[in-house]
Amino acid sequence: MNTYPLKESAFMRTSILVLFLLNVVVLSTAQTIKVCYKSGVGGYSINNGYRLDFDDKLSNPLNFGPSGTSKYTFQLYDFGTTPITYTALVSNGCQIFDAGLVEADAGGSLTSYTASEATSLYTWSTDSNKGVLLGFQSWAGYWVSGHTIVGTGNVNPNSFTMLGQKIFNGPFGVANSFNQGGGYQGVFTAVPSTSCSIIQSANAQVAGVINSTSSDVYLADVDMVSTLGGMSTGSAVSNNQDIFAMNLYHGLAKLATYKPNNVCTFFACNAGTDAPNFGSTNSITNSCPVETVNLTTLTASNIPSGSQVTWHTSLPATNGNKIENPTTYAPSVSPSTVYAAFYDSNSGCYSGDGYVASNITVTINTCAAGAIDCSKTQIFKAPQAGIAAQHTLVATINVTQAGCFKPISVSGSGITLVTSPSTVCATTIGVQQFHIPIKYDGSSLGTMNFTVGNTGSCSANLTSAPKKAIVDTWTLDCVPTVAPSLK
Structure with a gap:
């Protein structure tokens, strides 16, 4: 019999962090995944025995959280001695349930949970969009008929299958191999058609499965996620076994989030489980x-x-x-x-x-329609050769459909738009004037060209003399219209 250290567990203890989903979705909004468990389950509940510091690793913000390696965050809830019922699982918001294991149950019995509790857990898990179970060894055969596990036959190291890689290779790095520890070296000798292999031993035996409909994960040996299997103590991720365990939980969070109809095909799809990333464009x-x-x-x-x-x-x-x-x-x-x-x-x-x-x-902005009257073009105040300044181009358009005219272009004689691209909009139809800010850089004056949306284009010879109005105003037809003429 193995011996293990004990860690005090507070009843109904919680540990809260904040979760953000990477790339994801429409699912890219912040979420919190609630992990429930029952303390005191032998040496393998989430917070004592050979998994003494497992909860500390999940609660470490450097591992999980907005600034962590994984952007998921976990809120931990301990049922303690409270009976586990379907109603309690739902009302407490459980999304992952880590079943742990008592060593006495490794070979098939389940003394750490009542029959009613075990039934409630599986009912909760298989109910649509409720949660995901992480079970070990005897749990697989108890919950899903057709699983057979033996405590011999494993050869280390273990590794993910192709499907396992798609689900559980996560942000902590690639755990190409990991080990089972202790005297129990479990493998599945029988797996029902509803389960898919996610972990295999070095001698090609099935060492971990996922149920295709419930998304529950069953490991053939709990010591894949314990210090006997090689996990480090403390809250840090320090070795390959830690990487495997933390990526496992990152994958469980994805399963709890998506709850796919068939997990085996969901993650096998090459389209993946991330949303397209367009950066800041929305x-x-x-x-x-x-x-x-x-x-x-x-x-x-x-x-x-x-x-x-x-x-x-x-x-x-x-x-x-x-x-x-x-x-x-x-x-x-x-x-x-x-x-x-x-x-x-x-x-x-x-x-x-x-x-x-x-x-x-x-x-979709409605685009305006109309025709520009080039003969009514004005520049206020008139450009003076060699003197850089800002001016206003006044364009006269017979608007036949209200909306916005764009793009606007101005070129020639060193004149350009003050703001580019520029837009002018009309709320009514009829002949209207539009004032467009332009700037002159002091170049030689000659021909200026401009367009306003799809209304047409105009060319103007700026070498002709401006007309006097309170200030000089250049008009194509030499008619002062901006202000009263000076006599």
């Missing part, structure tokens, strides 16, 4: 005179190999709500929200079963 607006947007100009920095970005009008992302032509998209209502997801065309699956996406706000 909106897109059209440029007149075009009243559509090109969504493909937004480029994600984290496209998984074998996947592409697709655009959708709602969630979950499906073929049915896919935007077929994202290069010329105009929503029926503006502004509207669209969703970018990753799509694996080979498997026909979307990131996170279609629920993991980035939302982008699309705004």
Whole structure:
């Protein structure tokens, strides 16, 4: 019999941190994952015995939290001697339940929980969107018929299968191999069709599984996550076994967040479980005179190999709500929200079963229409050759559709826009004047060219003399209209 140190556990003790989901989703908002457990479960509850400091590692903000290696944060809740019921699990907000293990139960019995408690845990886990169980050794066969585990047959080191890598290779690094410890060296000799292998021994035996429908994880030996297996003491992540255990919990948090219908296909999809990352960009607006947007100009920095970005009008992302032509998209209502997801065309699956996406706000501004009257062009006050200054270009437009005229361009004779790009807007139709700030750099005066949206273009010869109005005003038709003429 192994001996182990004890650690005092306060009844209903909690430890709170703050969780942020990396890349994720529409699921990129901050979340807290609540981990529940029962203290005093032999040497293998989450906070005593051979897992004495496991809770300290989960609560260390350098490991989990806004500034931690993983952006998830865990809130820990100890049931202590309180009976575990379905109602208690739900009311306490449990999302992960770490079942621990009593050494006496390693071979098949379950003396640390009542039959009612064990049934409540599995009912809670299999109920939609409730939680994920982490069980060890005899728990697998107790909860899911068809699992058979023996305490011999394992050969260290263990490693993740391909599916296990997709779920549990996390931010703490890649744990290429890890060990089972102690005298029990467990492997599964039988696994039901509802479970998928996630860990294998060096001799290719199944050492860990995940249930495809409940997302529960069962390890063939609890000492993969204990000091007997090689985990360090204290709150730091110090070795390969620590990396495995912390990545395991990072993966459990993903499972608790997504609760996929079938975890084996969910994580096997090449589209992954991250949302497209567009940096700080969260909106897109059209440029007149075009009243559509090109969504493909937004480029994600984290496209998984074998996947592409697709655009959708709602969630979950499906073929049915896919935007077929994202290069010329105009929503029926503006502004509207669209969703970018990753799509694996080979498997026909979307990131996170279609629920993991980035939302982008699309705004379509109505583009104005009209015709410019070049003969009514004015510059106030008139540019003087060689003297740099700011002026106002007055454009006369017969507006036939209210809206905004853009882009505006001004060039020639050293004259440019003060603000570029610049826009002028009309709220009514009819002949109107628009005042556009321009600047002159003192170059030789000659021809100035300008356009205002799609109203046409004008050219003006600035070498002609300005007209006197309270100040000099340059007009193309030599009619002073800005102010009364001086006699």
